[in-house]
Amino acid sequence: MTVLLTGMAAGATTPSFNNTAVDTLPAVEKKAPNSTYKPAFRGQTRVQGAKTTTPYRVNKIAEKISAPFAIVAMPDGRLMVTVKSGYMEIRNRDGALIKKIIGFPPPDLVGQGGLLDVAFDPNFTRNKMIYWTYSEKQASGNLTAVAKGSLNEAAGRVENVSVIFRVTPALNSNLHFGSRIVFDKTGNLLVAAGERSILEGRAQAQLLQSGLGKIFRITTSGKPAAGNPFLHKQGAMPEIYSYGHRNPQGLDVNPATGAVWESEFGPRGGDEINIVRAGKNYGWPVITYGIEYNGSKVGNALQQKSGMEQPVYYWDPVISPSGICFYQGSAIPEWKNNLFVTSLSGQHIDRLVIKNNKVVGEERLLSDEGERFRDIACTNGVLFAITDKGAIYRIGR
Numbered sequence: 001m002t003v004l005l006t007g008m009a010a011g012a013t014t015p016s017f018n019n020t021a022v023d024t025l026p027a028v029e030k031k032a033p034n035s036t037y038k039p040a041f042r043g044q045t046r047v048q049g050a051k052t053t054t055p056y057r058v059n060k061i062a063e064k065i066s067a068p069f070a071i072v073a074m075p076d077g078r079l080m081v082t083v084k085s086g087y088m089e090i091r092n093r094d095g096a097l098i099k100k101i102i103g104f105p106p107p108d109l110v111g112q113g114g115l116l117d118v119a120f121d122p123n124f125t126r127n128k129m130i131y132w133t134y135s136e137k138q139a140s141g142n143l144t145a146v147a148k149g150s151l152n153e154a155a156g157r158v159e160n161v162s163v164i165f166r167v168t169p170a171l172n173s174n175l176h177f178g179s180r181i182v183f184d185k186t187g188n189l190l191v192a193a194g195e196r197s198i199l200e201g202r203a204q205a206q207l208l209q210s211g212l213g214k215i216f217r218i219t220t221s222g223k224p225a226a227g228n229p230f231l232h233k234q235g236a237m238p239e240i241y242s243y244g245h246r247n248p249q250g251l252d253v254n255p256a257t258g259a260v261w262e263s264e265f266g267p268r269g270g271d272e273i274n275i276v277r278a279g280k281n282y283g284w285p286v287i288t289y290g291i292e293y294n295g296s297k298v299g300n301a302l303q304q305k306s307g308m309e310q311p312v313y314y315w316d317p318v319i320s321p322s323g324i325c326f327y328q329g330s331a332i333p334e335w336k337n338n339l340f341v342t343s344l345s346g347q348h349i350d351r352l353v354i355k356n357n358k359v360v361g362e363e364r365l366l367s368d369e370g371e372r373f374r375d376i377a378c379t380n381g382v383l384f385a386i387t388d389k390g391a392i393y394r395i396g397r
Helices: 199-204
Strands: 003-006 056-062 068-073 079-083 087-091 097-101 115-120 129-138 141-152 157-166 181-183 189-193 214-218 240-243 247-253 260-265 271-276 313-315 321-326 339-343 348-355 358-365 373-379 382-387 392-396
Touching (some): 068 382, 079 115, 129 181, 247 339, 260 321, 271 321, 348 373
Parallel strands (some): 068 115
Antiparallel strands (some): 056 392, 068 079, 087 097, 115 129, 181 189, 260 271, 339 348, 373 382, 382 392
C-alpha cells in the first residue's frame, strides 16, 4: 500500500499557527465565490492559511471497502467502519479486517441512504451497546432512524436490536438524511437529521413540530433528554435541540470546551461550521451564504436575520464537508484541539485552527490523493480518514 511522507522538516521556516493567529500565509481558497455575499464578521470565510511544521506520515492502510459512510474509534482504539449496504467492519489500527458485523435492520438503499453512522455507549466495555442510524423504508417514503443493540463480536452480529427514534415525517426523497450520531458530555445522544432536500422538507427545517433539518438530543432509550429547550413547548417535538439545518453530516464535541460543533452542506456555496447551542435557530432556508444549484437566489437572499445564528465559518465555493473530529493527543502539538473536516467535492481534509471559538487558520491536507473524504476519526493522537472509494488513510507520527 502507498506510504507517503508528508509535512515540513522540523526546522522549516514557514510559520505554523499553534493556535495563534499569524498574518503570513494567504487563504487556501483561490477560486471565485458563487455569490457576492459578504461575511458577517472578519474570519468567517477565507481565513488566512496555516501550515503544519511537525513531520507526520500518511499511510493508505486499506482499500476497496464497498460504499462506507463512517469510521469511528472503538473504546479500545480499534476502528468500526459502517457500510451503507447494511453491515459494519471491525478493523485494527493497521487497517486489517478483524470481523464483519451483521444483524442490522435492512436499510432503504436509495441515493444517500443506507446504514450510516455508529456510536458506542459510554459504558460499552460493560454493556456492549452500540447505536446507529440508517435510512428506513416507510409506507409514505423513508426517514432517518436510530437503533441500538448489543455487539456480540465473537458471533459477528448485533443482538437485541430495537429502533429507539425516528425522524418524522417520512418523505419520498433519497437525499439529505444527515445522520451523524455522537454522545454529549452528559451521556445523551445527539442525532443530526437533514431536511431531505426537496422543497416540502426544506420548509419544515423551521418548524418545531417537524423533525426535518434538526439536531436532536435523546436518551439511550430514545426519550427526550432532560433539559432540552423545547421539552415543555406545546406542539414542538421535545427531542429537538436545535433547528434550521440543511444537511448536517458532521458532529463532534470540542474536548477543550465541551461544546458541540457541526458541519453542514450548503447548496452552491454556504457550507457551514456551527457551534450547536440549545434552542438556537441556524437559519436554513431563511438565511444562507449559498445560492440554488441553478444559480438563482435562495428565498429572499438573506444572510443575516435577527434570532438566527451565524455560522462560525463557511465556504463558497463548497468543499462538501462531511465527518469531523477534534484532534486529541500530543503527537502533533500544533494540531491540539484543531478541527479536521472531511471534504467530498473538495477532495481533501480541511484542518481548521480554532481560538476562542473562532477559526484563525485553515490548511488543506491530502489534496493530491484525488479522493472524496467521507469521515474521520481521531484516536490516540492519530487521524483515520475513510473515502467514498473505500480507502482508509492513517495520518500521524
